[in-house]
Amino acid sequence: MSAGELRGRKPRADVQRNRAALLETAQRHFLQHGVGTSLEAVAKEAGVGPGTLYRHFPTREALLAAVLQTRSEELAARQADIKRLDDPAEALEQWLRAMEDYFSAFSGLPDPLMAAARAQEPDNPLTIPCDILISATDQYVRAAQLAGRVRASVRGHDLFLAACSVAWIKGTGTEEEPLDRLRTLIANGYSQGDTPA
Amino acid sequence: MSAGELRGRKPRADVQRNRAALLETAQRHFLQHGVGTSLEAVAKEAGVGPGTLYRHFPTREALLAAVLQTRSEELAARQADIKRLDDPAEALEQWLRAMEDYFSAFSGLPDPLMAAARAQEPDNPLTIPCDILISATDQYVRAAQLAGRVRASVRGHDLFLAACSVAWIKGTGTEEEPLDRLRTLIANGYSQGDTPA
DNA sequence: CATCAAAGCGGATGCTGCCTCCGTATGCAT
DNA sequence: ATGCATACGGAGGCAGCATCCGCTTTGATG
Missing domain, CATH: 1.10.10.60 (Homeodomain-like)
Incomplete structure (x- = not known):
């Protein structure tokens, strides 16, 4: 009726x-x-x-995007926690980790994700999520830069790529220890004002 | 006869x-x-x-390894040039770049490469090249560390992973500019004693 | 040069997965 | 209960992988 x-x-x-x-x-x-x-x-x-x-x-990507929707909600929840943090550098670090977990939800996920992030075909259903994530990362980066904790030259997109890389390596079956070393390397790369050694 | x-x-x-x-x-x-x-x-x-x-x-990897043999010789040639450099930090940087080029010779190469680097199945014909490269990287790292140009916590394997990552991203079709930003990020991550901003 | 056995060739073959098309079944409104 | 739009699902065409085996080629031998 x-x-x-x-x-x-x-x-x-x-x-x-x-x-x-x-x-x-x-x-x-x-x-x-x-x-x-x-x-x-x-x-x-x-x-x-x-x-x-x-x-x-209609495509594998469409199915993937739909399944990923669930995960996106988890990510959003995590983001809510992160936003409560006082330290912007800590927030950035946790956000990167959250993205990395999101990217490595399924083995092989980073590849279609990168394809979507690059191509500006709006018909790829994975493009939108990617753009959102890059923007969000940029927010965290800027906040940490204002606090003088992150180099001025760094952009959100750079760390998006970095997180994607780590997720990719994770997906190839690498152990957790070398992975952690790589994360540290990256953190050293964008940080400013601490981590002397 | x-x-x-x-x-x-x-x-x-x-x-x-x-x-x-x-x-x-x-x-x-x-x-x-x-x-x-x-x-x-x-x-x-x-x-x-x-x-x-x-x-x-017998396998795709075997063919790949055989084809890669040619490229390995190019890499060896480049290594000869690099070894003539005085600055160990410069040498390390160029070596990483050489490896990256090697890894991105063909699109999609980093995946089987990582699989080979991880698995200790000696039947995978890509395993040996990987091990050699990791060792070589370690040499360059140690030399640069002795000169105080690279953090003590860094290992060759870490930078092998990093180079592989960059090659992977390159293979997904990313532009050169963001790629260069990522390289800089990584260089900042392992460097010590310079690149202030 | 003729012969022979081993070594190598290559295509037919079976299999899995992708994606489409269309005759048919199903659920909703009347 | 009936009609119709909507959605179903499996058959079928296609491409790629990997294997097996009868036949050809090759180099050695006399």
């Missing part, structure tokens, strides 16, 4: 069920097998045909 | 011709389409069947 007609005409029932099942299954497969996982397998396990999967998500 | 029996028994003629043709064609395809290029296409263009390709190079 009235409530259902919010927009256009009719949101069908099975559509939403299928979409939800696909997202749930896709997330599991991305987690277990990386972003290159077989979409056919995802469809089959979700109990739908390949056609249905491709109608809902 | 005697000359042909250098080792074992007989180096056949077509074997060498095919091998050479495969390497030449593979290099072109790797350059143009990245390391993920179709091996079938390589075989066809080299004028051999798929079977022949796989007999010569």
